[in-house]
Amino acid sequence: MNRRILPYGDHALLVELDDLDAVLALFRGLEASRPAGVVDVVPAARTIAVVVQPRILPLSVATAWIDGAEPLPAPPADIGAVELAVRYDGADLAEVARLTGLSEADVIAFHTGRPWRVAFGGFAPGFAYLVPDGDPLDVPRRSTPRTAVPPGAVGLAGAFSGVYPRSSPGGWQLIGTTDAVLWDETADPPALLRPGAVVRFREAT
Incomplete structure (x- = not known):
């Protein structure tokens, strides 16, 4: 290395x-x-x-x-995972299916069927870039970013998934929404998802 x-x-x-x-x-x-x-x-x-x-x-x-310093392997994905319930009602779900050659159900199964790890923090407090265990999907960003993405929107871009902690512009493909609070300034730590953490998405009923 x-x-x-x-x-x-x-x-x-x-x-x-x-x-x-x-x-x-x-x-x-x-x-x-x-x-x-x-x-x-x-x-x-x-x-x-x-x-x-x-x-x-x-x-x-x-x-x-x-x-x-010696590099260390990732710990087992079933230890201390943060579970996020997601309603797969995103405006771009059908487009992601078209871009990847999958059905909408297959996109949801990909998103919920594996653990994701927080690789690093992003452009806003509480935003985490998540990478999947195993082969990722390659999902291009939207050609025209939205001027406002609502808080709790769950998206895909490139090999990553992420959840918008607050309303902001964004070009990720939106596949769902969650009610989870990603950033709480009164909490310790304020970010729900920190580098190294494991996340599992669950389809909300």
Whole structure:
């Protein structure tokens, strides 16, 4: 696994990796061996930002820690999964079926039939990019994004699924809705879905 560690200001380092699988494996390894002085470990599609308190953990020491950290495999998907009930009433469900060559029922079965893992956070507080266990669908974004997507909308884009935590513009293909609260500033932690968490979608009756 290629691992490039770069300075990222006075209080952080940026780790560049080959792909998302490498990011998730190293993220688990960093979280498991996290020393004092680490403020945050933030994964993205091909990078991990590590924010530190230099007085406690100098950047040179943090670099050595990151360089020596071992990637870890994902834990079993049935441990501590967050279940989200979804009404599969999305405006783009039929279009997703057409784009993927599946029936609408098959799209729903794909979405509910496997665990999803939180890869990293997104463009809004509480938005999580979810990747499936196993082969993903490749769902193109809408050619014309919506100016307002309602909170609780469940979408697909590329290999990812996600749930909009609040009303915002968006170009994901919407396949359903959930009543789950994705972001609550009064909660600890405020985000329901955090990197590394497992999510299972269930069709609401």
